[in-house]
Amino acid sequence: RKEVEQDPGPFNVPEGATVAFNCTYSNSASQSFFWYRQDCRKEPKLLMSVYSSGNEDGRFTAQLNRASQYISLLIRDSKLSDSATYLCLARDSNYQLIWGAGTKLIIKP
Amino acid sequence: EAGVAQSPRYKIIEKRQSVAFWCNPISGHATLYWYQQILGQGPKLLIQFQNNGVVDDSQLPKDRFSAERLKGVDSTLKIQPAKLEDSAVYLCASSPRTSLFTDTQYFGPGTRLTVL
Numbered sequence: 001r002k003e004v005e006q007d008p009g010p011f012n013v014p015e016g017a018t019v020a021f022n023c024t025y026s027n028s029a030s031q032s033f034f035w036y037r038q039d040c041r042k043e044p045k046l047l048m049s050v051y052s053s054g055n056e057d058g059r060f061t062a063q064l065n066r067a068s069q070y071i072s073l074l075i076r077d078s079k080l081s082d083s084a085t086y087l088c089l090a091r092d093s094n095y096q097l098i099w100g101a102g103t104k105l106i107i108k109p
Numbered sequence: 110e111a112g113v114a115q116s117p118r119y120k121i122i123e124k125r126q127s128v129a130f131w132c133n134p135i136s137g138h139a140t141l142y143w144y145q146q147i148l149g150q151g152p153k154l155l156i157q158f159q160n161n162g163v164v165d166d167s168q169l170p171k172d173r174f175s176a177e178r179l180k181g182v183d184s185t186l187k188i189q190p191a192k193l194e195d196s197a198v199y200l201c202a203s204s205p206r207t208s209l210f211t212d213t214q215y216f217g218p219g220t221r222l223t224v225l
Contacts, residue, residue, distance in 0.1 A: 008149075034213075043200060043219055046213045094165075097157070
């Protein structure tokens with residue numbers, strides 16, 4: 001079974017700190033990767049796509065490590081509003097979509 | 110731009126009953142997804158449509174679940190008969206199909222199903 005694994009957390013982080021978490025995938029044929037954010041009892045929303053060269057969007061940086069088969073998400077200067085569950089998504093060459101179970105992040109004042 | 114619409118938002122049924130969910134994707138979006146999300150887990154893809162054709166339904170429990178997208182626009186997901194373990198949020202998402210590999214998925218608010 002093709003898997004995408006995430007540390008469920010919760011990660012309890014003080015406001016202003018930097019936090020990072022990873023997502024490992026077992027299917028080496030995975031081609032595209034995404035980070036989604038899901039607030040409690042809400043639908044997932046795209047945070048960012050993950051490219052081979054890595055990408056940055058404001059305080060958020062995503063990286064892909066194909067050799068070790070993981071993607072990472074780094075959040076700098078964390079805000080209270082960053083509290084959410086972060087889901088990673090992998091799509092393979094057959095268009096199959098596998099989601100991780102999510103990492104819960106709690107930013108404390 | 111209107112988002113993905115789903116109805117009903119909540120449904121409570123007894124086991125062995127039938128239930129149907131409706132989804133209207135964002136206008137012009139060719140790809141439509143149905144997911145099941147159990148509390149504390151990530152979304153599980155049930156079925157993916159490209160216009161009115163099925164791209165992937167490998168995880169759809171076909172003995173009890175069915176889905177259709179007859180005109181390539183809105184879609185219905187049906188469960189018949191329901192089991193206790195079907196209690197979950199059913200999410201519908203759509204994407205514009207510029208590329209299946211890079212497309213952003215836009216989710217509806219979901220239908221929360223409780224099976225008693």
